Amino acid sequence: MGETILITAGGTGGHLFPAYALAAELERRGYDVDLATDERADKYGERFPGREVHVIQSETLRGRSPLALMRTAFRLGRGTLQALSLIRRTKPKAIIGFGGYPTFPPMFAGFLAGVPTILHEANAVMGRANRMLAGRVKVVALGLSGGSGGTVAPEKNVITGNPVRPAVLAAMGKAYAAPKAGEEFRLLIFGGSQGARFFSEMVPEALGMLDDAHRRQLALTMQARAEDLENVRDRLASIGIKAELAPFFTDMAERIADAHLVVCRSGAMSVTELGVIGRPAILVPFPHALDHDQALNASVLKKAGGAWPVAQAELTPARFAETLAQLMDEPERLAKAADAAGSVGEPGAVIRLADLAEHVCRGGDAKDFDKGDNS
Known part of the structure; x- marks a missing residue:
């Protein structure tokens, strides 16, 4: 058995997917990798690639009343005790947290136990749990x-x-082929763990505003919440749109690579995967995200010329229909944006983060790593 590294992550795909990627790389290097989280880790259709998953109690701040604060403190304290017990059993050489309140008990327990810890912040602005x-x-x-x-x-x-994830790196190898006039135009729309309902309400109305030629050209793949599927399917069928709908797609990387245009939220991992695969996108930052992190994430691709961010309040059905029709008629513009998005992709990130993990396991710190002493 190799040395153990403990990874901890919140329950969203944006937290779990990079954790899975790092776990697979560390396992390839001979480490035993465990995951600490607050719920099932396979709900996104992928098995955790490490050794074992441990469920640790956690809690999100849900209010400012004394009772709510006491409840949160109690559950975080109980989770910290669970994490301390886990650390005593597994004796990790390092603990790596990927954000979200479920990371707080294991990371704080690591601090108390004197285990070296690495905090990974995926977004362009640090989340509240990570700031703590x-x-x-x-x-x-x-x-x-x-x-x-x-x-x-x-x-x-x-x-x-x-x-x-490896699936994203594999999809990176597919070159972007801009659609020719009159050819099928593959449009991919997804909302992530938050905000899919907005697209379910707005998109059918918008596509109904397209002329017949553009509607016939569209091949739509769209994520919709389970309770919205039937309504969205009926509305799209009534206007003659070919559509594949599902609450979740386990092969999202391949679908991004196959798309001519992506419309989605601008969570950190969506922005990252669009950059690695190299696909043009209309980004709609989730307006209720804490600290407006999604707007800042979107700016990364916007500055490169790989995406067109639009605030949700400004994305009316009429505006979306007009923008979509323009992009469908300008394949060279889409191809240029695809190249621009690909220019900011960082496919080597998992290698660099695994190198950093090994560096910290050996007693190194950020200053030494930045000097290049990471061999």
């Missing part, structure tokens, strides 16, 4: 350059990029 932990960890790994880890502890920062 940043002062106590050894290294802060930033997924998007320009991330705000520096507002907490700049001397701990290392820019690693966001690790992507």
Whole structure:
């Protein structure tokens, strides 16, 4: 058996997917990798590639009343005790957290137990749970350059990029082929774990505003919540749109690679995967995201010329229909944006983060790693 590294991540795909990617790379290097989270880790259709999954109790801040704060503190405290017990059993050489409140008990327990810790921040702005932990960890790994880890502890920062799953790296090899006039136009729309309902309501109305030629050209793949599927399917069928609908697609990387245009939220991993695969996108930042992190994430691809961010409040059905028709008629513009998106992709992020993990296991810190002493 090899040395153990404990990874901890919240329950969303944006937290779990980079954790899975790192686990697979560390396991390939001979480490035993465990995952600590607060719920089932296979709900996105992928098995955790490491040794074992441990469910640790956690809680999100749900209010400011004394009772709510006491409840949160109790559950986080109980989770910390569970995590301390796990650390005593598995004796990890390092603990790596990928954000979300479920990472707080294992990361804080690691601090109490004297285990070296790495905090990975995927977004362009640091999340609240990570801000609570940043002062106590050894290294802060930033997924998007320009991330705000520096507002907490700049001397701990290392820019690693966001690790992507093997399926994303495989999809990276598919070149973008802009659609020719009159050919099928493959449009992919997804909303992630938050905000899919907006697309379910807006998109059918918008596509109904297209002329017949554009509607016949469209081949739509769209994520919709289970309770919205029948209504969305009926509305699209009534206007003659060919569509494949599902609450979740387990082969999303391949679908991104197959698309001529992607419309989605701008969570950190969506932005990262669009960059690695190299596909043009209309990005609609989730307006209720804490700290407006999705708007800042979207700016990464916008600055490169690979995406067109639009605020949800401004994306009316009429505007979406007009923008879509224009892009369908300008394949060279789409091809240029695909190249631009690909220019900011970081397919080597998982290697760099795994190198950093090994560096910290050997007692290194951010300063030594940045000097290149990471062999």
